[in-house]
Amino acid sequence: MRIDGERLNARIQSLATIGQTTSGGVTRPSLSAEYLEAQDQVIEWMRQAGLETKIDAVGNIVGRRSGSESQAGAIMVGSHIDTVIDGGAFDGAVGVLAGIEVADALSQHSFELKRPLEVVAFIEEESTRWGMSLMGSQGMLGTLAHDDIFGRKDDNGVTIADALRSLGLDPERYRDATRSPRDLDYYLELHIEQGAVLDSLGMPLGVVTGIAAPIFMALTLEGKADHAGATPMHLRKDALIGAAELILAARRIAEEASSTSVATVGRCEVTPGATNVIPGRVRMSFDVRDMDSDTREGMLERLKGVVLEVAGKYSLRYEMSELARGGPVVLPQHMIDTVARCLERLGLPVFHLPSGASHDAQVMAQIADAAMIFVRSRDGVSHSPGEFSAAEDITAGAKVLLQTVLALDATERPTMR
Numbered sequence: 463m464r465i466d467g468e469r470l471n472a473r474i475q476s477l478a479t480i481g482q483t484t485s486g487g488v489t490r491p492s493l494s495a496e497y498l499e500a501q502d503q504v505i506e507w508m509r510q511a512g513l514e515t516k517i518d519a520v521g522n523i524v525g526r527r528s529g530s531e532s533q534a535g536a537i538m539v540g541s542h543i544d545t546v547i548d549g550g551a552f553d554g555a556v557g558v559l560a561g562i563e564v565a566d567a568l569s570q571h572s573f574e575l576k577r578p579l580e581v582v583a584f585i586e587e588e589s590t591r592w593g594m595s596l597m598g599s600q601g602m603l604g605t606l607a608h609d610d611i612f613g614r615k616d617d618n619g620v621t622i623a624d625a626l627r628s629l630g631l632d633p634e635r636y637r638d639a640t641r642s643p644r645d646l647d648y649y650l651e652l653h654i655e656q657g658a659v660l661d662s663l664g665m666p667l668g669v670v671t672g673i674a675a676p677i678f679m680a681l682t683l684e685g686k687a688d689h690a691g692a693t694p695m696h697l698r699k700d701a702l703i704g705a706a707e708l709i710l711a712a713r714r715i716a717e718e719a720s721s722t723s724v725a726t727v728g729r730c731e732v733t734p735g736a737t738n739v740i741p742g743r744v745r746m747s748f749d750v751r752d753m754d755s756d757t758r759e760g761m762l763e764r765l766k767g768v769v770l771e772v773a774g775k776y777s778l779r780y781e782m783s784e785l786a787r788g789g790p791v792v793l794p795q796h797m798i799d800t801v802a803r804c805l806e807r808l809g810l811p812v813f814h815l816p817s818g819a820s821h822d823a824q825v826m827a828q829i830a831d832a833a834m835i836f837v838r839s840r841d842g843v844s845h846s847p848g849e850f851s852a853a854e855d856i857t858a859g860a861k862v863l864l865q866t867v868l869a870l871d872a873t874e875r876p877t878m879r
């Protein structure tokens with residue numbers, strides 16, 4: 463069976479024109495007008511590949527191809543088509559369109575799998591619209607809460623429930639999207655690396671060993687806004703000075719924790735924000751990640767201790783809250799080995815690496831045996847108009863994806879999780 467790399471890469475570029483920005487990037491938040499246009503196109507390509515399509519109860523696009531064994535659990539392949547603001551053409555889209563290409567290859571050769579094949583485009587992976595990453599896969603896992611659906615609002619006050627209604631869906635039935643381990647045997651995701659490891663080593667593809675997950679924290683420091691010239695240094699309650707120490711502390715804590723630990727302050731809002739006024743308030747975010755849950759919790763506890771210390775040092779009030787957290791995942795060894803064998807069979811080098819970024823695979827791994835294949839990203843650039851993966855690398859990734867589907871279809875049903 464043959465992967466049509468020319469068709470696959472042409473579809474990636476075609477999809478990138480939907481929501482294209484003046485800088486050459488892509489802006490396609492979940493269920494926006496641009497997203498719905500992209501959704502229609504993806505559904506059309508799924509149907510051309512012989513997949514029966516539907517939109518599930520939380521807005522995921524699902525295409526399904528039946529297998530010869532009616533009671534067999536499905537092999538699901540997918541990723542997402544929503545983007546960050548002014549993002550790239552490859553993040554998420556590569557995995558969805560490669561999944562469709564696998565279905566196309568099977569259909570064109572009239573090849574019947576034992577297991578059903580499902581291709582999915584998860585909704586709101588990026589958290590761009592409602593601040594809730596991995597929403598679609600969480601919907602399949604059954605971990606979405608009523609408050610998520612009816613309480614979360616976008617910048618225009620539109621709830622997830624409102625947006626689902628616009629699709630003709632009943633938001634009260636959001637739990638209908640939940641899938642059982644009996645329904646799914648395997649989950650596979652092809653994705654660009656979004657880092658520079660593969661590119662730095664000249665490796666076109668990588669086998670993912672595990673996925674780190676973040677804890678997102680919000681912190682507000684309250685001091686006192688005063689005149690920058692008339693207030694002596696020893697009488698100041700400068701919230702930005704405290705924030706500066708915490709930014710450096712977050713880096714230090716991550717560096718001392720482990721080689722896979724990272725911590726980021728990605729947002730820092732200073733009030734009143736005037737040149738000649740001492741900052742009286744700072745709102746900031748923390749993103750703390752590691753492959754190991756205990757290590758990550760240790761980092762967070764150290765960070766909380768430093769917050770308490772800095773607040774006392776500069777006479778600041780503070781409020782710290784947890785916004786979201788995901789669970790780190792170590793992928794099953796037999797899945798890692800299966801992908802590696804498929805790479806070898808195709809004459810491609812095998813390289814193992816962890817994922818520092820979150821992916822739907824870490825959620826789906828809780829109900830199906832999961833694997834991920836990374837495609838190298840030029841210079842490690844992602845979430846940017848400069849994001850780029852070479853057509854030949856993407857085609858190679860799709861070939862490995864197809865071979866992995868065939869290899870898994872020939873196996874016995876995995877042990878019930």
